[in-house]
Amino acid sequence: MALQGVLETVPAHPSMGAVLSPDELLVASASGDSVLVWDTAGTRHLTTLQGHRGLVYAMCFSNDGQLLLSSGMDRTVRVWSVRTGVLLHTLAGHTGSVTSVVCFAGGADHPNGELRLASASRDMTVRVWTINPGARRRQGGGVASSSAGTNHTAAEDQAQFVLRGHTGGVFCVAEGCGPGNRLLASCGADGSVRLWSSQTGRPQRNLQGHTAAVTGVAFSPDGRCLASCSFDGTLRTWNPSTGLAVHTMRWADEGARGAREQGNEIGATSLCFLRGGGGGGVGGGGGGYVARNAETSRLVISSHLDGPLRVWDVQAGVCLRQLVGHTGPVHRVTASLSGRYAVSASSDTTARLWNCEGLHALVAQVAGPGQLGLPVTQQGPQDQPQQTQPATQPQQQEQQQQQHQ
Numbered sequence: 001m002a003l004q005g006v007l008e009t010v011p012a013h014p015s016m017g018a019v020l021s022p023d024e025l026l027v028a029s030a031s032g033d034s035v036l037v038w039d040t041a042g043t044r045h046l047t048t049l050q051g052h053r054g055l056v057y058a059m060c061f062s063n064d065g066q067l068l069l070s071s072g073m074d075r076t077v078r079v080w081s082v083r084t085g086v087l088l089h090t091l092a093g094h095t096g097s098v099t100s101v102v103c104f105a106g107g108a109d110h111p112n113g114e115l116r117l118a119s120a121s122r123d124m125t126v127r128v129w130t131i132n133p134g135a136r137r138r139q140g141g142g143v144a145s146s147s148a149g150t151n152h153t154a155a156e157d158q159a160q161f162v163l164r165g166h167t168g169g170v171f172c173v174a175e176g177c178g179p180g181n182r183l184l185a186s187c188g189a190d191g192s193v194r195l196w197s198s199q200t201g202r203p204q205r206n207l208q209g210h211t212a213a214v215t216g217v218a219f220s221p222d223g224r225c226l227a228s229c230s231f232d233g234t235l236r237t238w239n240p241s242t243g244l245a246v247h248t249m250r251w252a253d254e255g256a257r258g259a260r261e262q263g264n265e266i267g268a269t270s271l272c273f274l275r276g277g278g279g280g281g282v283g284g285g286g287g288g289y290v291a292r293n294a295e296t297s298r299l300v301i302s303s304h305l306d307g308p309l310r311v312w313d314v315q316a317g318v319c320l321r322q323l324v325g326h327t328g329p330v331h332r333v334t335a336s337l338s339g340r341y342a343v344s345a346s347s348d349t350t351a352r353l354w355n356c357e358g359l360h361a362l363v364a365q366v367a368g369p370g371q372l373g374l375p376v377t378q379q380g381p382q383d384q385p386q387q388t389q390p391a392t393q394p395q396q397q398e399q400q401q402q403q404h405q
């Protein structure tokens with residue numbers, strides 16, 4: 001896995017999140033209370049989106065790449081035109097920092113092209129929103145400088161559902177489209193992973209197993225697997241249809257407690273699935289990615305407070321590699337729709353763009369499904385092979401999460 005480029009933030013501002021556009025031509029990264037938009041080909045800064053009144057925590061692009069959503073400490077979700085940089089919507093209603101935002105996949109459920117999204121907050125709720133399709137501006141490609149624009153907060157943009165059930169702050173929300181079902185997954189300080197119907201908002205399952213705050217959840221591209229990461233030193237996979245745990249993978253050794261007491265934190269902060277190769281990708285700005293090989297749902301990348309990213313084969317239950325480059329805690333990692341790239345954001349004031357094409361070949365070097373494979377021995381200039389170790393439980397949960405966000 002080669003380092004593609006380093007994206008600098010405003011000096012002294014940590015980057016709390018970063019995300020790639022569907023066509024892989026743009027990266028958006030958080031820098032304090034602003035969002036920086038970059039050209040991935042030359043890692044060139046294009047424009048700055050300003051409007052939040054506090055740290056920006058999370059971002060996502062709409063499925064067609066025309067809109068960028070951001071959320072943060074000011075308790076809002078903001079919707080921007082990618083082409084013009086104009087602020088189109090401000091979604092208010094949360095009473096705590098908004099830690100995560102995700103766009104729903106398009107399809108037959110939304111024939112009018114409505115933008116549906118979900119946001120997670122420290123107010124212990126998840127909100128599902130619908131943006132009126134008439135307010136969307138379908139325009140050509142390119143990026144212009146940020147400027148003040150129409151700020152729609154009409155009644156049609158109010159939350160469709162408010163999902164309650166968590167007993168602590170909610171740190172992440174993700175959508176998955178499994179066989180015959182569309183689900184939302186949420187996780188948070190209470191140590192639980194909760195599943196909800198994305199169509200009705202009704203609770204489906206409460207997944208228990210983590211022993212500390214759960215900081216990230218992600219569905220596999222086919223919706224058949226759910227992964228979660230936690231401050232308890234583990235990454236877990238689940239069958240979302242049954243709620244049963246599949247694998248528990250550990251990265252923290254028994255000596256980590258002493259290191260943690262000296263300030264060397266080991267918690268995981270986020271994770272994402274990396275789609276397999278096999279051609280395609282979304283290319284040209286949308287349309288959705290179609291899986292073409294058996295490795296599509298196997299690879300997961302996780303970010304951690306100790307700096308390195310970790311690459312996992314979740315079908316074999318093994319950590320393949322550490323990815324070294326950041327010099328501070330990493331708060332977020334996301335992957336492109338095709339799986340060719342990942343981008344990570346850190347307190348070291350950088351976002352780093354990674355070329356992931358070589359990672360899919362590593363799957364062939366580990367044991368088959370359900371068996372524990374051996375860590376790979378090859379080592380590139382920016383990465384290290386990883387030795388997995390037994391887990392230990394962190395002493396702090398929501399307080400640590402507040403520090404990294």
